[in-house]
Amino acid sequence: MIRVQREDFDVGAEIERLTAGRHDIGGVVSFVGLVRDMAGGTKIGAMTLEHYPGMTEKQLAEIEAEAHRRWPLAASLIVHRYGRMEPGERIVLVVTASAHREAAFEACHFLIDWLKTKAPFWKLEDTDKGAQWVAAEARDDAAAERWSKK
Amino acid sequence: MKILYFAWLRTRVGRAEEELTPPASVHDVRGLLDWLKTRSPGHAEAFKDLSVVRVAVNQTYVKLDHAVKPGDEVAIFPPVTGGMR
16 A cells, blocks of 8 residues: 655554454564754755655555565555655655565565655755755665665 | 656746647657757756756656657656655
8 A cells, every 4th residue: 555645644553554454464564764853964954855746656556566576465555745844753654564574574675765766756955054955865776776686 | 748847847947837839859858858948048957967857758757768749748857865864
């Protein structure tokens, strides 16, 4: 399942809903991304995530489907927020559930690495020098590259 | 053809979207970007360095040699920077 929303999410409630009544699930892995107050030595007051409605959902669904092709997942969930967020706020949630933990751990890691390079989000940071668009980082591509099929 | 702009490309072009009819000589993304550059100083500034420009046609990432045709939704944006860092 994927969801793109402005509002915050409740991690516990999301996991509860995803796994309710599912007795085939042996392990659940979750990743929660938060807004930090520093970026490369610059103090961040808040940030605004812009996205491409329609394509965002399509890309997230494709990334999720790829994870299900690669690992035996029983269930998965991606929730990604957009709009203005302050340091400490949750930005993104990735949950993977499987009969065994290895698949859940690996698929969760894969999903967060891939969505950072594939999902059409752009970050505008409020700094003491004014609002600045964040440039893409090569290390995100490198993190996703690890999962490329040989 | 519907053209969408995001992030700092939107700021430089000065609008989020526009409905345009490129000349018949425009066949692919590269040709479209070259034509868009001629439309205003803002467009020219936005597309001067194509190494930091990404394009999606009908919501799928494409390369500069991808074909474009009337009715397409073409989105132009910087490399994505979502999530945390």
